[in-house]
Amino acid sequence: MTKQIIVPFGPQHPVLPEPIHLDLVLEDERVIDAVPSIGYIHRGFEKLVEKREFTEYTYIAERTCGICSFIHGATYCQAIEQIMNIEVPERAQYLRVIWSEYSRLHSHLLWLGLFADAFGFENLFMGAWRIRERVLDVLEQTTGGRVIQGSAKIGGVRRDISGEKLDAMVKDLDILDREMKDLTTVFLEDESVKHRLRNVGILSREDAYHLGAVGPTARGSGAAFDLRMTGYGAYDRLNFQLVTDSCGDCYSRCLVRAKELFTSTDLIRQAAKKIPDGPIDVKVTGAPNGEFFMRAEQPRGELVHYVKGNGTKFLARSRIRTPTLTNIPPLVKILQGCELADVPVIVLSIDPCISCTER
């Protein structure tokens, strides 16, 4: 029998931007099992609902993540709005879609850069992050913040985008599309990239579905679901196709994210064209009394904000189920049987956001 050894991987590792630890059980260079550990930076955000009013908690919800922060804030707001029966103005719903899709562009471009870095393509990493700056500029110009936007509020949004600015943004999207096309061509066509990613870290459709994979991790394995299809916000008035692939390897997960960039720019164009004039928020009175599981599609997959109110200004419970938390069990399955040298690329391929996970 081959001798088994355990190699600790993380929580500090050159390719891991955030702390997750894996105990890799190896036989020679092959991973037999992987035992994950999280919780190094658990912040206890959910407990803060007892000390912050439900209106203030929007800011806390938004700080769950530094990448998809807007979507966290907006999803929390939608949960409260559902409980309190608040009808959000149309214009605010479209603005939420626009900022959500810019967040997705920001997240996917950031991930493409990190992924390129993980497989040793430094120049591609810099290229992806250079394009990402264009997205961050728009977020900053329209909300005032590159990382934390602070523009979601219960009953609508805090800021409006003028018609002229929307026109300029749509024009810029053409440039963004061209640059992203050049970038993604390298990711999807370059032989050395393909050689590194094809048939590495395979997750079957069956496993993806039943192990709880979400987002591009699930869609890369052919499990076709995307919460935007439920039509929350203004998504029911916009058209888009699900991006899926059936191979379930690292390349497929990369392909899904690369193609979703163009879905996002298309959704922004549609939203900018259809956005009606009108108010951007409604006055909110009273306090939530009831509960709701609000689900939304983050860049990494399905996000759940469970909110339970008791009729006071302090909520009884806020529970945030982030996509990375549910993508950890599929990751453990993917790692079983892989080569040690493939572990960094495989871990990166699920786009782990430990900041979200350690809410």
Next chain:
Amino acid sequence: MMLPPQSITPIEVGRLVGNVERFRNEGYRLVQIGCTKVADHYEINYCFDKDYMFEVLRITVTADTEVPSITGMYWGAFIYENEMHDLFGIQVKGMNIDFKGTLIKTRVKFPFSQAAEKVATPKPAPAKAEPKKEEAP
């Protein structure tokens, strides 16, 4: 757009495994398991989805109740079951991967919800004394 109201089905702990098995056989995926402390008991919500149909099973337990694991049907449920053990002290029986309270590494030992109440709030650091001005020679 207002979303349709959600139905939550309360069940007894003893009927949990049977109900979860039914969801598994009908092709539902596990969305999440979440725990909520309500007065002196805990509500545990098991959420499932199939073609965007959202279903919730709810059990209500006390701190002494032993909850059966559903990892036999949904292998990935270990992440939620360990989490509610570490944060709320819920005893889950039969988990496929049992971290024994070490999944969430908080400064206070598990269960976080009970231990946190016993932890004294750190006192603020004493103010530094103003440095004495040196007199001119």
